[in-house]
Amino acid sequence: MTENGITGAEIVIRALEDQGVEVIFGYPGGAVLPIYDELFQRDHNIRHVLVRHEQGAVHAAEGYARATGKPGVVLVTSGPGATNAVTGLTDALMDSIPLVVLTGQVPTALIGNDAFQEADTVGITRPCTKHNWLVKDPHDLARVIHEAFYVATKGRPGPVVIDIPKDVQFAEGSYVGPGNVAHRTYKPRVKGDLEKIKDAVDAIAAAKKPVIYTGGGVINSGPAASQLLRELARLTGYPVTSTLMGLGAFPADDPQWLGMLGMHGTWEANHAMHQCDVMLCVGARFDDRVTGRLDAFSPNSTKIHIDIDPSSINKNVIVDIPIVGDVAHVLEDLIRVWKAKVCRPDKTALEQWWHEIDGWRARNCLAYAPSRSVIKPQHAIERLYALTKDRDTYITTEVGQHQMWAAQFFRFQEPNRWMTSGGLGTMGYGLPAAVGVQMAFPDSLVVDIAGEASVQMTMQEMSTAVQYDLPIKIFILNNEYMGMVRQWQELLHGGRYSHSYSDSLPDFVKLAEAYGAVGIRASDPASLDDAIAEMIDIKRPVLFDCVVDKTENCFPMIPSGAAHNEMILSDLAEQSVSDAGKTLV
Amino acid sequence: MSASEAIQTHTIAALVDNEAGVLARVIGLFSGRGYNIESLTVAEVDAEEHTSRITIVTSGSAQVIEQIKAQLDRLVPVHRVVDLTVETVPLERELALLKLRASGEKRVESLRLADAFRARVVDSTLNSFVFELTGAPEKINAFIELMGPLGLIDVSRTGVAAISRGAEPL
Numbered sequence: 001m002t003e004n005g006i007t008g009a010e011i012v013i014r015a016l017e018d019q020g021v022e023v024i025f026g027y028p029g030g031a032v033l034p035i036y037d038e039l040f041q042r043d044h045n046i047r048h049v050l051v052r053h054e055q056g057a058v059h060a061a062e063g064y065a066r067a068t069g070k071p072g073v074v075l076v077t078s079g080p081g082a083t084n085a086v087t088g089l090t091d092a093l094m095d096s097i098p099l100v101v102l103t104g105q106v107p108t109a110l111i112g113n114d115a116f117q118e119a120d121t122v123g124i125t126r127p128c129t130k131h132n133w134l135v136k137d138p139h140d141l142a143r144v145i146h147e148a149f150y151v152a153t154k155g156r157p158g159p160v161v162i163d164i165p166k167d168v169q170f171a172e173g174s175y176v177g178p179g180n181v182a183h184r185t186y187k188p189r190v191k192g193d194l195e196k197i198k199d200a201v202d203a204i205a206a207a208k209k210p211v212i213y214t215g216g217g218v219i220n221s222g223p224a225a226s227q228l229l230r231e232l233a234r235l236t237g238y239p240v241t242s243t244l245m246g247l248g249a250f251p252a253d254d255p256q257w258l259g260m261l262g263m264h265g266t267w268e269a270n271h272a273m274h275q276c277d278v279m280l281c282v283g284a285r286f287d288d289r290v291t292g293r294l295d296a297f298s299p300n301s302t303k304i305h306i307d308i309d310p311s312s313i314n315k316n317v318i319v320d321i322p323i324v325g326d327v328a329h330v331l332e333d334l335i336r337v338w339k340a341k342v343c344r345p346d347k348t349a350l351e352q353w354w355h356e357i358d359g360w361r362a363r364n365c366l367a368y369a370p371s372r373s374v375i376k377p378q379h380a381i382e383r384l385y386a387l388t389k390d391r392d393t394y395i396t397t398e399v400g401q402h403q404m405w406a407a408q409f410f411r412f413q414e415p416n417r418w419m420t421s422g423g424l425g426t427m428g429y430g431l432p433a434a435v436g437v438q439m440a441f442p443d444s445l446v447v448d449i450a451g452e453a454s455v456q457m458t459m460q461e462m463s464t465a466v467q468y469d470l471p472i473k474i475f476i477l478n479n480e481y482m483g484m485v486r487q488w489q490e491l492l493h494g495g496r497y498s499h500s501y502s503d504s505l506p507d508f509v510k511l512a513e514a515y516g517a518v519g520i521r522a523s524d525p526a527s528l529d530d531a532i533a534e535m536i537d538i539k540r541p542v543l544f545d546c547v548v549d550k551t552e553n554c555f556p557m558i559p560s561g562a563a564h565n566e567m568i569l570s571d572l573a574e575q576s577v578s579d580a581g582k583t584l585v
Numbered sequence: 586m587s588a589s590e591a592i593q594t595h596t597i598a599a600l601v602d603n604e605a606g607v608l609a610r611v612i613g614l615f616s617g618r619g620y621n622i623e624s625l626t627v628a629e630v631d632a633e634e635h636t637s638r639i640t641i642v643t644s645g646s647a648q649v650i651e652q653i654k655a656q657l658d659r660l661v662p663v664h665r666v667v668d669l670t671v672e673t674v675p676l677e678r679e680l681a682l683l684k685l686r687a688s689g690e691k692r693v694e695s696l697r698l699a700d701a702f703r704a705r706v707v708d709s710t711l712n713s714f715v716f717e718l719t720g721a722p723e724k725i726n727a728f729i730e731l732m733g734p735l736g737l738i739d740v741s742r743t744g745v746a747a748i749s750r751g752a753e754p755l
Binding site for chain 2: 122123126127130131134151155156184185186309310311313314315318
């Protein structure tokens with residue numbers, strides 16, 4: 001299996017091929033030219049996508065990874081190439097997205113000399129990767145690349161960086177295949193402790209007011225995990241809610257679905273979390289956007305927590321039954337134990353609980369005032385959903401109000417259809433992520449639900465979409481404000497709109513044309529459907545400028561520092577926030 | 586303050602691959618997440634296996650100590666993390682070098698105290714001594730405190746090395 005006398009650059013391409021890599025997102029530069037030369041000369045099956053900024057390459061790889069379940073691969077140069085990738089790496093770390101990022105480095109003899117385009121890449125990326133390597137010996141290169149794929153994808157997934165000095169790319173080394181590499185230390189546990197699972201089943205079966213709280217871990221665990229979640233929900237009849245990251249694992253059309261929970265979650269989901277007596281947390285991590293005020297979080301519940309990362313257990317919320325393991329493995333065992341014990345939910349209690357939940361549902365918390373004169377952003381997303389739901393659709397987003405409205409109003413039925421920057425909240429994520437998704441699924445409908453502020457952060461990737469004939473649709477809810485900033489300024493800062501209005505916005509229709517894409521503008525609610533239909537029919541990249549109500553707020557909202565049962569709804573928006581809450585982000 | 590919020594001091598041992606950057610990963614983890622480091626020592630303990638042992642004395646609430654262990658354990662080059670304070674009462678030793686500049690009665694007194702603490706003189710001139718002392722951190726603290734008025738001008742400490750009592754390895 002070992003092959004001698006091939007160059008480091010050849011080893012890189014060989015290893016990527018052996019790892020089954022089909023697409024890499026990258027940008028050439030001095031310190032990676034030998035690898036680019038190899039891409040040019042060597043006969044291989046890897047498609048390279050030339051982005052316009054390295055941040056775009058990493059977000060595109062994230063979109064690719066989340067839609068396919070396979071690791072995303074990035075190739076960038078040293079110095080600025082690597083530092084531009086840092087935002088994407090941090091984003092992928094926060095959202096547990098498997099990425100393998102190859103960075104060029106100055107020749108080993110120049111490392112530490114402040115050489116041209118030198119940066120301490122492993123130093124800079126150490127806190128924003130799951131692991132990273134600087135490869136100084138070409139004989140280590142193949143092993144490190146195979147280890148990198150293993151580390152990125154096993155356990156809690158995450159981004160890894162391999163920093164490869166230019167002389168190592170030129171030097172001759174030896175190649176080993178993936179089968180010959182076993183990791184010395186990293187062996188994450190996937191099977192849950194059976195005793196704990198039995199305890200969990202007992203608690204779940206005895207529940208009077210249960211709730212299943214799911215997260216991105218269900219998606220990361222693979223499609224089987226979503227199926228098992230659905231089976232568990234059917235067996236128990238219990239209500240299901242999800243974090244932003246977990247949307248699609250459970251179908252939004254299911255009667256047991258409560259909608260998303262958390263800061264902009266539904267009234268019913270957050271009240272169910274607050275009032276429940278047993279909480280089954282599946283692949284979620286009790287993030288501050290979910291819990292609200294910690295000392296008031298679900299005060300009376302027995303908490304069961306399934307997570308593959310032991311450091312997620314008891315990090316924010318102390319739980320009663322922790323189960324470390326992969327969601328699919330644990331749910332499979334849990335369902336098996338449930339059936340073996342012939343468990344039955346408490347029907348009377350459950351009926352009473354659903355009755356209570358229906359009372360919360362009756363608040364109709366997502367209601368908004370319709371308009372015939374101006375497009376309401378919620379209405380735009382409802383229409384986008386209605387007109388795309390029967391298609392093979394993938395949704396990405398930027399970050400802000402539009403993202404929350406997308407989470408509330410676009411009804412996801414399947415996993416891996418929803419790519420959004422949850423943990424880091426990276427404006428500019430959605431457009432390049434859409435490029436990545438469309439590369440994986442060229443015939444599907446890929447829509448980036450965007451805001452006009454976010455989308456300008458990575459707008460240059462429209463050029464990438466045009467170059468590779470990727471018919472992505474950028475659906476901009478244009479309110480001329482950084483909408484979420486404006487909303488917080490309205491609610492928390494006395495309506496002082498400090499620097500949240502974007503004057504001098506580009507004409508998005510002309511901008512699309514300048515890129516060689518198609519621009520569409522809609523500002524009249526009556527013509528919105530036709531405009532969306534036109535967008536869907538165009539088999540080219542589209543910038544859709546949806547001119548919406550400038551001052552619409554996103555509700556419900558749990559203000560920072562408040563508890564789940566202290567949500568504000570749209571008609572109560574004048575309620576104030578505590579001083580302590582204002583200091584929270 | 587409830588029992589779970591009380592600040593405890595723990596000595597944690599981590600067996601790690603002796604590779605470039607591994608110490609930076611550990612230190613970066615502590616600084617990035619705001620954990621305390623009271624003492625940290627590291628040295629290779631198995632040349633063939635290329636493993637090093639890091640001993641960290643840290644403090645925090647029970648929840649934070651649990652987090653520290655879990656966070657350390659998920660670093661890729663970490664083989665094993667053991668909380669020596671939980672599983673046994675560990676043996677802890679530190680080595681200190683103390684330099685005194687003194688003459689006359691103070692010089693004589695410093696030698697008497699060194700004898701009582703079983704410190705050794707490892708360097709001397711006509712007006713200075715360097716003492717070497719090994720022991721638990723409290724013993725070293727006490728020695729340093731006593732030496733202060735006698736002309737102590739420099740202290741170097743290794744930090745804590747710790748090992749569990751009994752027949753079991755890490």
